[in-house]
Amino acid sequence: MEETTRKNRSSARRRVAEAGRPAAQAPKTGKSKKLYRFQLRLLTLLFFLMLAVFTLVNLFTRDRTFSPNENRNLAQAPKISVGTLLDGSYFSGLTDYLADQFFARDIWLSVNLAENRLIGRKEAGGVFLGRDGYLLAKPETPDETAMNASAEALKAFASRYPELNMDMVLVPCAAAVMPDKLPANAPVEDQLAEISAFEKRLDGSGITGINVAPILAEHAAEQVYYRTDHHWTTRGAYYAYQAMYEDLGINRAPEYKASLASVTFEGTLASQSGSHSVKDPIEIFRGLDGAEYYTYYPDSEKQVTSLYDVEKLSEKDQYQVFFGGNHPVVEIHTVNDTGRNLLIFKDSYANSFVPYLVTSYDNIYMVDPRYYYDNAGLLISANKITDVLFLYSMNTFATDRTLADTLNSAVQENASEARDGEEEGTEDGAESATSELSGTSAAESAVETASGEDAAGGEDNTAGEGGI
Numbered sequence: 467m468e469e470t471t472r473k474n475r476s477s478a479r480r481r482v483a484e485a486g487r488p489a490a491q492a493p494k495t496g497k498s499k500k501l502y503r504f505q506l507r508l509l510t511l512l513f514f515l516m517l518a519v520f521t522l523v524n525l526f527t528r529d530r531t532f533s534p535n536e537n538r539n540l541a542q543a544p545k546i547s548v549g550t551l552l553d554g555s556y557f558s559g560l561t562d563y564l565a566d567q568f569f570a571r572d573i574w575l576s577v578n579l580a581e582n583r584l585i586g587r588k589e590a591g592g593v594f595l596g597r598d599g600y601l602l603a604k605p606e607t608p609d610e611t612a613m614n615a616s617a618e619a620l621k622a623f624a625s626r627y628p629e630l631n632m633d634m635v636l637v638p639c640a641a642a643v644m645p646d647k648l649p650a651n652a653p654v655e656d657q658l659a660e661i662s663a664f665e666k667r668l669d670g671s672g673i674t675g676i677n678v679a680p681i682l683a684e685h686a687a688e689q690v691y692y693r694t695d696h697h698w699t700t701r702g703a704y705y706a707y708q709a710m711y712e713d714l715g716i717n718r719a720p721e722y723k724a725s726l727a728s729v730t731f732e733g734t735l736a737s738q739s740g741s742h743s744v745k746d747p748i749e750i751f752r753g754l755d756g757a758e759y760y761t762y763y764p765d766s767e768k769q770v771t772s773l774y775d776v777e778k779l780s781e782k783d784q785y786q787v788f789f790g791g792n793h794p795v796v797e798i799h800t801v802n803d804t805g806r807n808l809l810i811f812k813d814s815y816a817n818s819f820v821p822y823l824v825t826s827y828d829n830i831y832m833v834d835p836r837y838y839y840d841n842a843g844l845l846i847s848a849n850k851i852t853d854v855l856f857l858y859s860m861n862t863f864a865t866d867r868t869l870a871d872t873l874n875s876a877v878q879e880n881a882s883e884a885r886d887g888e889e890e891g892t893e894d895g896a897e898s899a900t901s902e903l904s905g906t907s908a909a910e911s912a913v914e915t916a917s918g919e920d921a922a923g924g925e926d927n928t929a930g931e932g933g934i
Contacts, residue, residue, distance in 0.1 A: 588649030593739035596647040601735035601744075602640050603696045605655040606864040616863070617667045619870035619877075620856070624672040626877045627846065627854070632673045633713055634856040636661045636863055637698065637706065637815050640691035643682045657860050673856070676713050678706040692746045695733020696861065697785055700724055700749040703819040714855070716826035724749035727776070731784045748784055750774055751821045759800040759824055765793050773798070773821050788817035794837040795845075798830040809842075809851045811835060811869060813862040827853070835872040843876035 530540050544550065544559030551557075588595050594602040624632055641648055642657035658679055665675030682690050682702060690702030698706070704722050711718050731746040754773075762769045775790035789796055792814055808827045810816055812834060823830060831849060833842065845851070858866070 588652065590740060591738040593735050593741075594641065594649055594652055595739065595741065596641075596649060598647060598693075599744040600640065600644070600647040600691075600693050601739055601741060602644075602648060603735060603861060605639055605641055605657040606861045607655055608660055608864040609867075612865055612867045612870075613664065615867060615870040617664065619873040620668060620673060621671045622877045623873040624668075628672060630846075630851060631715065631853045632856075633676055633710070633854075634665070634668065634673050635676045635678055635706070635710065636664065636858055636860045638679050638682070639696065639859065639861050640698075642860075643679060644686045644691070660864070661860055674713055676710050678709045681705045681709040692731070692733050693744050694731065694736035694741075694746050695785060696735055696859070697733070697815060697818065699746075700751055700818050703815075704751070704822060706819065707822040714826075714853070716823070720753040723752040725752050726750075727774075727787060728779050728784050732782075733785065734783075748779075748787060750787070754821065754824055757800065757825055759798055761789070762797040762799065763790070763793055764795050764797070773824070785814070785817075789820075789832075792817070792834050792837065793832075794834060794839070796832040798824060798832075800824060800828055802826075802828050804828055806852045807831070807850055808853045808855060809833065809846060809849075810855045810857055811872065812855075812857045813859055813866075815859045815862075816857045819857065833872070835866075835868040838868075838872055841875050842872050843878075846876065 529542065531542070532539055541559065541562035543563050544556050546556055550559070592604060594604065596602045620634075638657045638661060641652075641654050645654075648654065661677075661679070665677075668675060682698070682705060685702075685705050688701055689699055690705060691698050701722065701724070708718070726747055727750045728748040729745060731748050732742060733746065736742055736744070760769055760771050761773060773789060774787050776787060778784060778786035778790060783791070785791075798820070802825065804827055806827050807829045808823065809831045810820065810833065812832055813836070814834075816832060820830065820832060829849065831845060831851070833845070856869075858869075863869075
């Protein structure tokens with residue numbers, strides 16, 4: 467009797483335990499166990515098969531050095547050494563390399579964008595998906611080492627050339643000027659405060675900081691920044707000029723006149739995010755009617771009577787219509803008689819801005835330190851520079867180290883090199899477009915020559931503007 471009672475209790479406990487067990491843990495039949503194992507093996511096989519396919523495709527896909535869609539250089543395979551292994555740079559470089567060289571990268575960016583939008587995220591590829599179709603670059607976190615180096619180099623340069631008029635413009639990004647376009651609660655740097663703080667570091671140096679943020683914010687409704695690109699627009703650059711001309715000590719530019727060069731521009735932010743739902747217009751300034759000048763590109767020895775390269779409008783990066791993109795040096799020579807020659811240290815923001823300056827200087831020299839390896843001191847002495855303008859987007863300037871190197875080379879230039887540079891510039895002035903124009907007649911002759919070359923070559927460098 468007692469044994470029967472114990473068996474009943476044991477059976478009851480077993481039934482209770484099985485009733486409380488989750489369905490997934492219920493004992494499987496032989497067939498269900500076999501099916502489960504088959505599915506698990508199949509999934510594992512498919513995973514490793516996809517991994518093998520991706521690996522093989524990547525191995526046999528040629529590495530790219532540049533992405534036209536993202537408008538940037540792509541990471542290359544890092545070199546392995548004891549040093550790079552110990553400091554970890556090899557592994558970080560390998561991670562960047564694999565991400566940049568992954569096959570069909572542009573397609574995966576679009577897939578990532580669709581996924582982010584599906585789950586409600588307001589960011590893709592490091593780009594904010596803003597309101598009213600705006601794609602907004604994140605304000606860069608300043609690299610303090612780079613910023614300190616730039617500040618010291620700027621002060622040393624100003625001290626070395628106290629006779630030159632020097633001004634500086636750090637242009638805030640669209641997210642700083644138009645915070646209402648940002649997604650709600652988007653975490654961003656206070657770039658306006660960072661610009662102000664850096665300008666204060668230059669107090670007493672002889673370099674005048676010019677704040678263009680207020681006028682850009684005032685006219686934000688007029689699209690002073692592109693929706694799909696990190697640059698300001700031609701109109702935005704014009705309003706910045708209105709805030710700058712008095713400090714530059716030059717005449718106010720004519721009223722804003724522009725022609726529509728394109729309506730199909732998709733900039734770097736569209737490429738980085740994978741968003742292609744909006745296209746931007748590009749305008750070209752047309753307020754230089756009657757001005758006589760020519761543009762010289764030393765890197766290609768090309769000389770034209772235009773500030774624009776309309777052939778670039780058929781390429782992916784249509785912003786290159788301004789001066790054909792970035793170059794180590796670009797020279798603009800005019801028949802003006804102002805007695806002033808301007809040197810601009812710049813990034814690509816200056817490309818759409820410089821046309822407003824053409825009537826105010828005899829010669830303009832645009833130097834992009836990212837690609838410039840010559841001695842800037844020799845350029846200053848050989849071309850009798852009177853004014854210097856530093857014009858950068860803050861997003862570039864916050865991490866840039868090349869400006870400091872270029873300025874330091876000018877500061878270290880000794881007196882004998884300066885004299886040699888002036889003598890060489892004088893001797894070769896008739897042959898070299900890098901030396902000072904020897905008067906109005908020489909400039910007029912050069913303009914006529916450039917015009918003739920344009921006509922003979924059948925090139926349309928005028929963007930339909932009669933030489934602009």
